[in-house]
Amino acid sequence: MEAIPLLTLKRLPQYLEALNRLQEADLKMVPATKIAKSTGVHMTQVRKDLAYTGVVGTPKIGHNVDELIQAIEQCLNWNDISSCFLVGVGQLGKALMGYSELSKKGLRIIAAFDSNPDLAGTYYQGIQIHSMAKLSNLLSRLHIHIGILTVPAEVAQEIADDMIAGGIIAIWNFTPARLHVPEHVIVENIDMSSSLAVLSRRVAESLHQSNS
Amino acid sequence: MEAIPLLTLKRLPQYLEALNRLQEADLKMVPATKIAKSTGVHMTQVRKDLAYTGVVGTPKIGHNVDELIQAIEQCLNWNDISSCFLVGVGQLGKALMGYSELSKKGLRIIAAFDSNPDLAGTYYQGIQIHSMAKLSNLLSRLHIHIGILTVPAEVAQEIADDMIAGGIIAIWNFTPARLHVPEHVIVENIDMSSSLAVLSRRVAESLHQSNS
Numbered sequence: 264m265e266a267i268p269l270l271t272l273k274r275l276p277q278y279l280e281a282l283n284r285l286q287e288a289d290l291k292m293v294p295a296t297k298i299a300k301s302t303g304v305h306m307t308q309v310r311k312d313l314a315y316t317g318v319v320g321t322p323k324i325g326h327n328v329d330e331l332i333q334a335i336e337q338c339l340n341w342n343d344i345s346s347c348f349l350v351g352v353g354q355l356g357k358a359l360m361g362y363s364e365l366s367k368k369g370l371r372i373i374a375a376f377d378s379n380p381d382l383a384g385t386y387y388q389g390i391q392i393h394s395m396a397k398l399s400n401l402l403s404r405l406h407i408h409i410g411i412l413t414v415p416a417e418v419a420q421e422i423a424d425d426m427i428a429g430g431i432i433a434i435w436n437f438t439p440a441r442l443h444v445p446e447h448v449i450v451e452n453i454d455m456s457s458s459l460a461v462l463s464r465r466v467a468e469s470l471h472q473s474n475s
Numbered sequence: 476m477e478a479i480p481l482l483t484l485k486r487l488p489q490y491l492e493a494l495n496r497l498q499e500a501d502l503k504m505v506p507a508t509k510i511a512k513s514t515g516v517h518m519t520q521v522r523k524d525l526a527y528t529g530v531v532g533t534p535k536i537g538h539n540v541d542e543l544i545q546a547i548e549q550c551l552n553w554n555d556i557s558s559c560f561l562v563g564v565g566q567l568g569k570a571l572m573g574y575s576e577l578s579k580k581g582l583r584i585i586a587a588f589d590s591n592p593d594l595a596g597t598y599y600q601g602i603q604i605h606s607m608a609k610l611s612n613l614l615s616r617l618h619i620h621i622g623i624l625t626v627p628a629e630v631a632q633e634i635a636d637d638m639i640a641g642g643i644i645a646i647w648n649f650t651p652a653r654l655h656v657p658e659h660v661i662v663e664n665i666d667m668s669s670s671l672a673v674l675s676r677r678v679a680e681s682l683h684q685s686n687s
Contacts, residue, residue: 264679264680264683264684266680267676269673272669272672272673272676273666273669273672273673274669275672276651276666276668276669276671276672277651277652277653277668277669280628280629280651280652280668284629302653303653303655304653338676339672339675339676340675340676340678340679341672341675343679345675345678354570354573354574354575354576355570355574355576357570358566358567358569358570358571358573358574359570361566361570362566362567362570363566364566364567364667365671368668368671368672368675369671369675370671370675408678408682409674409678416492417492417496432678432681432682433674433677433678433681435670435671435674439488439489439492440489440492441489441514441515441516443515447681449674449677449678449681451670451671451673451674452670453665453667453670454485454488455576455665456488456489456492456580457484457485457486457488457489458647458663458664458665459488459577459580459581459582459647459663460484460485460487460488460551460553460580461481461484461485461663462621462645462647462661462663463551463552463553463557463580463581463582464479464484464550464551464552465645465661466552466557466620466621466644466645466661467476467552467555468476468478469644469645469659469661470620470644471476472476
């Protein structure tokens with residue numbers, strides 16, 4: 264399986280979003296220029312990125328919309344549902360447990376874990392919450408490869424280590440902690456704190472400038 | 476007000492996280508080496524970043540923990556609560572409306588907006604939801620500068636344009652859409668789709684490799 268470059272991978276969901284809209288509008292064929300226009304990505308880049316899907320366009324007519332959607336979903340493995348575990352049933356964890364968009368993007372949370380004993384055995388959004396003690400056993404029994412991490416930052420590394428010991432090879436990290444993991448483990452960070460830091464500071468700088 | 480480099484800004488919340496833990500453990504002074512160790516950032520970089528806070532350390536002893544926390548929060552403008560509007564009360568919007576961490580990081584959602592007429596006039600987590608028709612009037616009346624965007628991708632640009640016309644200078648964009656905005660407007664993207672695309676593909680590549 265060919266390794267698709269990082270930035271191409273990050274753009275594929277944007278193309279998919281645009282293509283889904285074109286499909287809803289009953290468009291059958293789409294030129295790269297149209298995808299470029301609606302995503303704001305340069306046409307040359309769109310062409311390069313789409314080449315990774317293996318779908319070949321017709322000159323002056325473009326790509327078949329249905330075929331391209333299917334090919335991108337296959338590239339991203341989104342047509343295949345992967346089961347995953349979520350650890351840390353706080354506000355953010357609960358939000359993700361209720362976020363149905365995830366399953367459209369190939370990810371299904373099949374069990375959750377939390378250190379709060381009151382939560383053990385309860386359900387949220389139809390997903391059972393287990394005690395942390397059960398994590399390692401369930402990970403290996405169910406052959407789970409992906410873990411979502413929504414615990415407090417101070418325990419993130421420790422829990423990540425437990426996940427990896429249990430067979431997790433990919434962690435979707437929503438904590439501000441930077442995880443240290445073995446080379447074979449994939450970590451994707453969603454860092455709301457960093458993003459908010461940039462936003463808040465830039466606003467302060469901007470307001471300060473316009474007042475001075 | 477000095478412009479702090481992007482990557483420094485993104486790291487400041489990590490230092491803050493580490494410092495808060497040290498403060499809880501009753502530590503008074505902290506050397507940069509300790510911050511470096513607990514965040515995984517190189518010591519030289521930690522020193523450079525901390526210089527932007529204006530707090531001066533003592534050789535061999537380090538920085539005063541309380542002073543450093545306060546200085547970082549001031550750099551990020553997190554000690555000052557900014558009011559903001561949220562547009563798009565779907566699953567993600569609701570999750571953010573219930574996410575109390577935001578107010579600890581200087582952001583308070585004071586009103587929400589949605590195109591669904593059934594939601595207009597209702598409350599969620601104590602925050603009133605208004606019809607879209609009220610957005611522009613309330614934006615200018617309340618002098619709001621920050622908008623959180625959690626609408627479907629296909630209307631993101633249009634709503635962003637409305638926000639900016641009403642006086643918004645910073646958009647926290649949770650949609651997969653890439654926004655085109657005037658130069659003075661700050662956009663910070665939280666792109667869960669791109670992140671999930673990378674994660675899913677890398678897992679597929681990794682599993683494929685170990686099976687072959």
